[in-house]
Amino acid sequence: MSAEAWSKETGAAIEARGASRYYTMGETTVRAVDDVSFTIARGEFTALLGPSGSGKSTLLNLLAGLDRLSAGRIVVAGRDLRTMDSEALARYRRLTVGMIFQSFNLVPTMTLADNIELPLRFAETPRTERRERVLELLTNVGLAHRASHKPTELSGGEQQRGAIARALANRPSVLLADEPTGNLDSRNGQEVMTLMRELNEKMNVTVLMVTHDPALAARYARKSLHMADGKLVAPVEALR
Amino acid sequence: MMRQDLFELAARNMRNARLRNALTTMGIAVGVASLVAMLSLGIGLQAFANHQLMKSGMFQTVFVTGKQDIRNREESAEENADKNSGNAKPEEAPVLNEDARNKIAALPGVEEVVPEVRAGAEVVYGDKTNFTMLAGLPESAREEDVVENVKGRFFSSATADEVLLQRDFAKKLEMVPESLLGKTLTVRYAERQNGDSTSFSIERKEKQFRIVGILDAEPFGGMRMISRARVFLPTGTAEAMNLMLAADTQQLVRSSPGARTYSMLTVRMKSAAYAEKVEASVKQMNYAAYSYLDATKSIRRFFSVLDMFLGIFGSLALAVAFLAIVNTLVMAVLERRREIGIMKALGASDADVKKLFFAEAATMGLTGGALGVALGWVIGRAINFGSNLYLHKLKMPAENLWTVPLWLVGGAIGFAVLVSVLAGIYPAARAARLDPVQALRYE
Numbered sequence: 241m242s243a244e245a246w247s248k249e250t251g252a253a254i255e256a257r258g259a260s261r262y263y264t265m266g267e268t269t270v271r272a273v274d275d276v277s278f279t280i281a282r283g284e285f286t287a288l289l290g291p292s293g294s295g296k297s298t299l300l301n302l303l304a305g306l307d308r309l310s311a312g313r314i315v316v317a318g319r320d321l322r323t324m325d326s327e328a329l330a331r332y333r334r335l336t337v338g339m340i341f342q343s344f345n346l347v348p349t350m351t352l353a354d355n356i357e358l359p360l361r362f363a364e365t366p367r368t369e370r371r372e373r374v375l376e377l378l379t380n381v382g383l384a385h386r387a388s389h390k391p392t393e394l395s396g397g398e399q400q401r402g403a404i405a406r407a408l409a410n411r412p413s414v415l416l417a418d419e420p421t422g423n424l425d426s427r428n429g430q431e432v433m434t435l436m437r438e439l440n441e442k443m444n445v446t447v448l449m450v451t452h453d454p455a456l457a458a459r460y461a462r463k464s465l466h467m468a469d470g471k472l473v474a475p476v477e478a479l480r
Numbered sequence: 481m482m483r484q485d486l487f488e489l490a491a492r493n494m495r496n497a498r499l500r501n502a503l504t505t506m507g508i509a510v511g512v513a514s515l516v517a518m519l520s521l522g523i524g525l526q527a528f529a530n531h532q533l534m535k536s537g538m539f540q541t542v543f544v545t546g547k548q549d550i551r552n553r554e555e556s557a558e559e560n561a562d563k564n565s566g567n568a569k570p571e572e573a574p575v576l577n578e579d580a581r582n583k584i585a586a587l588p589g590v591e592e593v594v595p596e597v598r599a600g601a602e603v604v605y606g607d608k609t610n611f612t613m614l615a616g617l618p619e620s621a622r623e624e625d626v627v628e629n630v631k632g633r634f635f636s637s638a639t640a641d642e643v644l645l646q647r648d649f650a651k652k653l654e655m656v657p658e659s660l661l662g663k664t665l666t667v668r669y670a671e672r673q674n675g676d677s678t679s680f681s682i683e684r685k686e687k688q689f690r691i692v693g694i695l696d697a698e699p700f701g702g703m704r705m706i707s708r709a710r711v712f713l714p715t716g717t718a719e720a721m722n723l724m725l726a727a728d729t730q731q732l733v734r735s736s737p738g739a740r741t742y743s744m745l746t747v748r749m750k751s752a753a754y755a756e757k758v759e760a761s762v763k764q765m766n767y768a769a770y771s772y773l774d775a776t777k778s779i780r781r782f783f784s785v786l787d788m789f790l791g792i793f794g795s796l797a798l799a800v801a802f803l804a805i806v807n808t809l810v811m812a813v814l815e816r817r818r819e820i821g822i823m824k825a826l827g828a829s830d831a832d833v834k835k836l837f838f839a840e841a842a843t844m845g846l847t848g849g850a851l852g853v854a855l856g857w858v859i860g861r862a863i864n865f866g867s868n869l870y871l872h873k874l875k876m877p878a879e880n881l882w883t884v885p886l887w888l889v890g891g892a893i894g895f896a897v898l899v900s901v902l903a904g905i906y907p908a909a910r911a912a913r914l915d916p917v918q919a920l921r922y923e
Contacts, residue, residue, distance in 0.1 A: 306825060306916045327829050334827020345822045345920065349496045359826040361485040406826070 253446035254280040258312030274470035287457030290467035338407030342422035346391040377405040397428030490839035511801035512852025515794030522787040539752035546576035589754030596744035597718040601669040615709030616718030632693035638716035649710035670724040809907030821919025830912040837908035845900025849893035
């Protein structure tokens with residue numbers, strides 16, 4: 241079955257079948273992600289839970305197209321990651337998925353507006369359209385007044401909201417978040433989570449969020465996946 | 481990524497490491513400056529030498545002799561053997577006659593064709609009689625610097641009954657040569673009188689001339705046959721006199737005297753650019769041709785070798801700059817690992833990352849190249865100024881030893897960009913190869 245037909249039939253945003261990632265370290269092979277299979281429907285908000293070292297981040301990197309599968313198959317929005325070359329993967333990262341990180345990863349030497357413009361530059365969006373889009377994104381996350389500030393001049397919450405705006409610049413259908421509140425205090429963390437849920441509900445962006453905090457997952461996510469030692473310990477579970 | 485974005489990002493990155501990039505750019509500038517300084521000195525010297533040679537007008541001149549001419553006998557025999565052509569015998573080669581002269585005069589670019597008229601004659605002035613050489617000096621000698629330091633003046637026309645005397649010869653006639661100006665002397669010479677087609681006769685003639693000038697140096701820098709004479713008269717006058725020439729003797733000996741032939745024709749072109757073509761056309765007519773362009777081929781070869789060596793020395797500094805660029809960019813890759821990881825996570829392709837580093841290298845090359853050309857120009861002016869001070873001390877006229885042609889400006893900047901982009905190959909490849917997962921983990 242073609243990837244296209246597969247995800248159309250299942251209506252899934254993310255499909256993983258036997259997804260695996262092994263690292264060889266000298267004599268031993270570390271199975272960071274080991275034969276993981278799951279399906280996430282379109283428009284879903286899913287939490288990926290598990291203790292540190294359980295392989296959550298590695299799985300997220302695989303889904304983001306930053307890392308490559310050792311075995312199995314992953315299809316995101318109808319795109320089969322296994323068959324893509326590095327150029328196609330870059331295109332996939334640019335247009336199909338958006339990613340946010342625990343440490344925000346804004347380029348420190350660029351203003352917030354320049355940071356948000358970066359993925360639009362990679363997508364070769366025309367200049368005038370780009371400027372409008374940056375303003376629209378900044379307004380959506382409530383940071384229009386911070387456009388010309390450098391990341392160091394922003395609070396952690398503002399930085400993460402800026403990073404979310406940047407992740408959504410090219411209107412991806414999937415948002416992948418790696419411990420997005422890990423570096424934030426609870427007030428800023430709540431703000432960021434509320435924003436993510438808003439985007440998920442209003443813009444129908446599928447969200448997969450890695451976290452080790454079950455309380456946070458229970459509060460904002462609708463479904464959850466649990467990982468331990470590179471394996472899924474329970475199938476997709478509805479939280480609410 | 482679009483090119484404009486690429487250079488915008490590159491410029492931003494350069495600004496962020498201002499000091500380091502400025503130092504590297506200065507390194508390129510010094511390299512380019514030394515290259516420009518060396519090469520323009522070479523070009524300047526060549527132009528200087530060329531100008532000195534051009535002044536003689538020799539490059540505009542081709543000398544034509546018949547292959548029957550004694551002077552060309554060996555040479556043409558050799559040539560014919562080489563080419564294996566049918567006319568191995570010089571006796572069968574066409575003679576240099578009036579017809580040939582007209583044909584050559586009709587070639588494109590030819591301004592004047594003058595026969596070489598040079599014959600022995602007796603010069604009578606007062607009670608002194610000297611047997612010496614007479615030669616016709618073409619009208620073109622007037623415009624050029626071929627006749628340096630004339631006391632008095634040049635001929636009033638190509639057919640005037642006037643002579644110029646060589647200073648040494650003039651001294652034989654009068655203690656103070658200048659006092660001869662305006663005086664008249666008598667020339668006794670042998671005239672060739674054409675008989676029927678198989679013979680000619682020689683008759684003794686006499687003609688009076690006005691002395692109009694005294695020559696201090698030999699015309700044409702003494703580099704031509706007609707320079708070897710004591711008394712010079714206009715070519716037109718000399719031709720009209722129908723002097724018995726050396727070539728006539730040859731005809732007589734061969735017992736095939738016909739119409740007048742010339743031993744040598746001097747062909748003058750409008751500019752040196754025609755010389756090569758005219759020389760080739762004349763050779764095709766099966767005459768021997770020679771120009772000073774041939775002689776200067778080795779000089780020109782010398783200058784291209786000189787330029788090459790100067791260029792190599794100049795490039796050494798640029799090679800050092802090359803290493804500086806590699807170093808700067810490798811440092812930048814290490815320093816910006818995380819940023820590269822972020823860019824890749826946001827969808828930059830390997831090619832985008834690579835191009836960004838190339839753009840940075842090219843920007844440094846362009847800036848450094850432009851600065852370097854300016855710096856090289858200043859250094860050159862300084863050297864020129866210094867050497868002219870020295871020339872001035874030696875009481876010699878100032879010379880421009882320094883030429884920065886436009887192609888050198890463009891070439892040097894282009895070369896700097898090329899070298900910089902080449903220096904960027906390794907760092908750019910390294911940046912593109914970075915694993916984004918590891919790069920993002922890097923703090």
